[in-house]
Amino acid sequence: MKLPRIDIDIGKIAHNIQQLKKLYGSKGIQITGVTKVIGGNPLIASILVKKDIKILADSRIENIVKMRKAGVQAKYLLLRTPALSQVEEVVIYTDISLNSELIVLKELSKYAIRNQIIHKVVLMVELGDLREGIMPLEINNTVKEVLLLKGLSLIGIGSNLACFGGIGPDASKMSKLSSIAIHLEKKFKIKLTIISGGNSANYHWFKSSKNVGRINNLRLGESIFLGREALCRKPIPKLFTDIFTLVVEVIESKIKPSKPYGKVFQNANGKIKKFKKKGLMNRAILAIGGQDVDVSGITPRQNIDILGGSSDHIVIDNTKLNLKVGDTVEFDLNYSALLRVLNSSYITKNTINFNECKSVLQSS
Template sequence: MLSQVDQVIQSCDVSYNSELVVIAALAEAAVRAGTTHSIVLMVEMGDRREGIMPEDLAALAQNVISLPGVVLWGIAANFACLSGVGPNAATMRKFSNLTTQTEGICGPFLATVSGGNSASLLWALGSSPSLCINNLRLGEAILLGKDPISEKHIDGLYQDAFTLVIEVIETKHKPNQVAVMVADPVLKSLPVVSAENHLRSIVALGRQDTEIEGLSFPEGTDFLGATSDHMVIRNRTAPMPVGSELRLGMNYNALMRIMAAPDTAMEYIGTSSGSVSLQTKRSEPFLHLV
């Protein structure tokens, strides 16, 4: 944001940009601070979120190198965030060619050529030709060990590095049928299959905390519904007394939201403390979110 340029200069050596007015403001802030800030230009390569159109890159790059206080550090692209458009050989070759074109027009060597995010990892690990790309910005792939497009597991990476721990605050027998259904998207619930066991538990987690649909439940636990700050479950194997804990897995959207939720406590358990995961019985670092 334009309102953050001074903070960016104080906190960062490099920033990713697509608007000249913001880059000019960063340049002015850098001059005021007596420093030089590095700029990576985002290029639109099909996802239609952020980025300069490829045909406009050369002109914007020339503007950047003319500004005191900033230097042109590189270019970057984004994939599969908004439109679900992933990288392919032709797109990556076109993006790589933009590097040499920009260097030829502007002169400076581009130190960073960032070919995307986690959606580009399988391309990078495959039999791709040698290109100018030397950087990826990895989130979901390295955190959850999955390719965000196919959701396939990535060899060598764990899928359970994060565990969400939630506490039971009520367990009671209740009927499955209700007299009135509330037509409110916040209060929506999934159909409950009739069963003899009507024991239901409430846990202290709701839609304000995370993306409920992105949670994965242990075997024998059914999700019955969620409101803003509560979630109702049923454990078919054993009652869950008040105070007991339930451990859940998360997809990227659920993990992203719970990490930002103000009421979430985060406990990092690493090898230095000798702690061992209760779930996997291994000593590699993992994270509990409570």
């Protein structure tokens, strides 16, 4: 099979979904499956749907179109707040969108009316991470305006934490979101069906909370596909953390100096690197680079050390293993690395363990 490739264990994905639904469902929280990391892969998306994930969320319209055309039957949510330039596509291809700008909501209304569609919206509330979101003091005015827009249905509010600013979704933040939901329902005499508290970073809040308040939805990607929470990147009990294996080929293996020689300037990544002088070293080059993977986000399963990389190459210390040209190296990936790999057209996607997947699906 063509290299480099990423092996994807479908059976382990099905298992993780089953366990997460059971975990969060114990306190009345439903899961929205985030598909951006898998590039909208229809086969993987269909596993989420078969495991009774009702809503699939993606930040790219192109991925949503891909899944729709492949016949994946789900409600689709646009994860990134819409750009003005794409509002008609949002209305046509998605069922729900997360929003924070009134000017965009007005355009969504215009195109929803034009296409005779009722488009559902969730308003994002700023709780401190300082990415998208309406400031709490402004939420009343925004809701008042949205309720007047034809073609739109306000179905909920949400928050995003632990992304841009790394601010954790603690009890105080979630209580604030619950209070805002209760306030809006009472003030405007409406019913909000989705109160989306966040993402895979909400695990510790969930585990430590006896009462989750009005929070009834989380948008999960990292927990499903990497089996861990997104605050400290610790594994979640009973989940697989080795679903994905990056397999890369050795294309050069030679004895060379450990330190580059000559006048030093910036390297291909715009950095001036420092190297320790260790004498001659067995060095190998792998056929993958920064164009396809976040090199800082991969961990070798074999006994090698990554020395660095450029756009198309990774250089490793090959002293301990003495790998030859044509040998392969396997890596685990963090979320950033996985996102780039699965969205690269140059890496073969190889799905495995269909039979195991079927047994997991049948047991649910």
